[in-house]
Amino acid sequence: MQMPPVLPLFESALHIQEGNSFINQYITQISINEVTDAGMLYEHATELLYEQKNNENSYKAYRSELTTFFHWCFDIVKLSPAVLTRREVSRYLDYCQNPPVYLIGYFNVAQFKLDKPTGIRVPNHAWRPFVGKKVLGKEQVYSLSENALKTKVAILSSFYSYLMSEDYCERNPAQAWMNHSRFSSKKKYQIKAEEGSMLSFSELQWSYVISTVENLAKEEPELHQRSLFLIKLVYFCYLRISEVSARAGYTPVMEQFRQNSQTGIWSFYIPQSKGGKRRSVAISKSLLEGLVEYRRFLKLADYPVAGENHPLFIRHRAAGRGREVGNINANLGIRQIREEVDKIIEKAANCIENDGLIEDAHQMRKLTAHNIRHTGITHDININGRPLSHVQADAGHESIDTTSQYLHTSQIERHHSAQNKPLDHLQGIE
Numbered sequence: 413m414q415m416p417p418v419l420p421l422f423e424s425a426l427h428i429q430e431g432n433s434f435i436n437q438y439i440t441q442i443s444i445n446e447v448t449d450a451g452m453l454y455e456h457a458t459e460l461l462y463e464q465k466n467n468e469n470s471y472k473a474y475r476s477e478l479t480t481f482f483h484w485c486f487d488i489v490k491l492s493p494a495v496l497t498r499r500e501v502s503r504y505l506d507y508c509q510n511p512p513v514y515l516i517g518y519f520n521v522a523q524f525k526l527d528k529p530t531g532i533r534v535p536n537h538a539w540r541p542f543v544g545k546k547v548l549g550k551e552q553v554y555s556l557s558e559n560a561l562k563t564k565v566a567i568l569s570s571f572y573s574y575l576m577s578e579d580y581c582e583r584n585p586a587q588a589w590m591n592h593s594r595f596s597s598k599k600k601y602q603i604k605a606e607e608g609s610m611l612s613f614s615e616l617q618w619s620y621v622i623s624t625v626e627n628l629a630k631e632e633p634e635l636h637q638r639s640l641f642l643i644k645l646v647y648f649c650y651l652r653i654s655e656v657s658a659r660a661g662y663t664p665v666m667e668q669f670r671q672n673s674q675t676g677i678w679s680f681y682i683p684q685s686k687g688g689k690r691r692s693v694a695i696s697k698s699l700l701e702g703l704v705e706y707r708r709f710l711k712l713a714d715y716p717v718a719g720e721n722h723p724l725f726i727r728h729r730a731a732g733r734g735r736e737v738g739n740i741n742a743n744l745g746i747r748q749i750r751e752e753v754d755k756i757i758e759k760a761a762n763c764i765e766n767d768g769l770i771e772d773a774h775q776m777r778k779l780t781a782h783n784i785r786h787t788g789i790t791h792d793i794n795i796n797g798r799p800l801s802h803v804q805a806d807a808g809h810e811s812i813d814t815t816s817q818y819l820h821t822s823q824i825e826r827h828h829s830a831q832n833k834p835l836d837h838l839q840g841i842e
Contacts, residue, residue, distance in 0.1 A: 516554045
């Protein structure tokens with residue numbers, strides 16, 4: 413079967429949830445051989461695209477730009493988008509202004525088409541990532557207008573803002589490029605970080621979340637024992653949702669809980685996080701007890717053993733579409749995990765609202781599954797008193813400055829700590 417020189421990575425809005433075996437194989441190979449976190453970044457890009465599904469023009473613009481950008485990252489420079497700087501963004505834009513001739517098409521064609529003999533949607537061999545114009549009486553022309561260039565950077569900046577909101581990336585190189593470009597004064601192209609991306613639950617709000625999911629686990633264990641352990645794991649280990657969800661080339665399993673044979677200490681191992689890095693997270697007694705309870709519900713031995721590939725969070729019913737179709741013993745993807753946790757948060761917000769705490773309920777409804785990671789970090793630093801360096805290592809932050817952003821106190825706490833400050837600590841000593 414003839415393939416285009418560059419694969420179109422994202423299906424149309426109608427088929428985006430179904431997955432595509434050709435693209436899955438490509439992303440898996442890139443993850444293994446070139447860019448270790450390609451699968452994770454692809455899932456994030458798919459999620460961002462899914463949010464644009466009701467706006468056809470926006471969806472098409474985002475799909476086109478993300479496909480071209482991933483092609484440059486994965487195929488040309490073989491770098492993760494998560495490690496790029498302003499300099500690499502500039503190189504990418506230079507590439508887009510003068511792409512290889514064989515990657516330029518002069519007709520708008522569908523990126524995927526149905527192969528009638530097999531009934532499978534396949535990449536269209538006639539598709540190209542760059543589109544030029546045929547000018548009557550002249551040679552074929554490709555050029556990137558200033559408006560097109562600004563649109564490309566705006567979409568990239570939006571993608572990086574999304575990654576930052578997911579705590580997958582700590583900087584926005586596209587915005588940095590814009591700030592240093594000739595467009596820097598054009599405020600309409602400035603992209604702000606998503607509102608609420610760094611927020612966390614208060615102690616009271618978090619107590620409602622936990623009591624809600626614990627009650628659900630007792631009332632409907634078949635549905636919510638999984639929810640209870642999922643929330644505990646994300647909170648205690650500061651996990652990104654992408655680190656506990658399945659994607660091409662990765663599926664979280666029980667053997668990631670590991671006990672050191674010499675010290676007896678348990679940790680949760682993350683083989684691939686942002687930038688392809690790995691880390692081990694120290695786990696608490698409470699989480700270990702939660703693991704035992706969850707495994708007993710699953711009719712497993714109390715503690716995992718080396719090589720135990722039982723999925724962490726299996727589906728309640730077989731997948732109806734996508735790469736896991738018909739498989740019930742399969743992990744949940746990013747979207748399923750988000751939806752499950754968001755429902756718990758909504759129920760908790762309803763409970764706190766019924767108790768008369770209207771403002772708390774309003775705030776909680778702005779938070780998502782991702783904010784549980786921020787809550788775990790915030791509570792450990794500001795309530796449990798864990799050292800910043802320990803939290804930095806467990807959270808996977810590149811810089812202690814990122815971890816320090818979670819260190820905050822209320823106005824009342826600052827007032828109390830300032831009340832009795834002496835001018836002379838040695839006053840009265842003779």
